[in-house]
Amino acid sequence: MAKQKTSFQGARYEQRAKRRKVNRILNTLIGFVFALILFFGWQLIFSNGNEREAANDSADVKKEETVEQEEIENKESVNVEFNDNAENGNKEEKEEVVEDENEEVTVIEGDPNSNIIQEIVNPSWQPIGTTQSEPHVTTFDKNSVDWKEMIDAISYATRLSPSEMIVWFIGNNGPNKAVATISTKDKKQHYKVYIEWVEQQGWKPTKVQQLRNRE
Template identity: 60%
Template sequence: MAKEIGPRFAQRAKRRKINRILNAAIAVVVLLIVVVAWNLFAGDDEPHKQAANTSAKTETKENHDDKKVEVEMGDKQQINEESEQSDKKETSEEEEQEQEVIETPGAPGSNIEKEIVNPAWQPIGTTQSEPHVTQFKKDSVDWKEMLDAVSYATGVSQSDMIVWFIGNNGPNKAVATISTRDQTQHYKVYIEWVENQGWKPTKVQKLKEKE
């Protein structure tokens, strides 16, 4: 009887040992499965994150590039506009230079030394409003602006000018006779009113003597 119990006990102990080994092996396998599965999911998520980051970086770079292009286009447009304005200004100045002053000698026996017409003369500007009414009063704005036009046409400053006469020469036209202070130069100046722009010289006669 004692002999039978011994082998049975040994078999049971052996089975328990095998079961423990199997259980440990199963636990290791399950743990490995969990680790592998976690790595797979984590690995799948990381490319998504990297892709998202790459997409964000690409979008940011594209936005930066777009802004850079806009700035560059704006700069080029501004440069082109400035270049066009400069070209127009140069063309205008060249055209004015090409408009030569016309000087015609006075008729023999006349008091006119020469007659001067300058196509580049422009209206002097005005502070007056329309409709314009010519005023020959010395304290009027119109009188002062007429003298400005006379000074502009002759090159004689008002401080060095003797005004002998300013009078009517037709609708919106006037004529002035002046001399320099030392009375060595005498001029007869024809001016006309340009609407909203003021008086404009049309002709200057340099006189031999004061009229």
């Protein structure tokens, strides 16, 4: 009888041990599954958050690019309009100056028997400016500042650049006055240019004569 009781108790003990083992395994599996659920749930939430941030960042970048592009287009439009207005204004100013000059210019035809083809006087001529100080002393030295400024005044009156003319002569024509004889580089046109010194303002053309032959 004692042996049967001991055997029965041993069997119950084994069953309990098996149940505990099974429970441990189940609890472990449940914990593992729960951990997996938490892990993947967190990954899903975190991934959605990143996607939203990326989408928001992308939208912000597109907005900034759109605003910058609009600002650039507006600036270009303003610059084009400003340049067009400036060009139109410059054209109008140039046309007005030419018209004014043409209205004021006096052209006198020369005597057919003289060496003068025509004589031109333009009251709109202005002194060319100077770097020299007063009192001014006229100098006909080709290396002097005064000579260079006389050449500039002659160029201004004839509309020939210094490189387009041959200067044959520049000489005294009275107090603070000078006269020059020049030709175009091809020697087909000849001019006599009269200039005078304006105090603190430089040389000013007073008269241009177009000649038949060089004097």
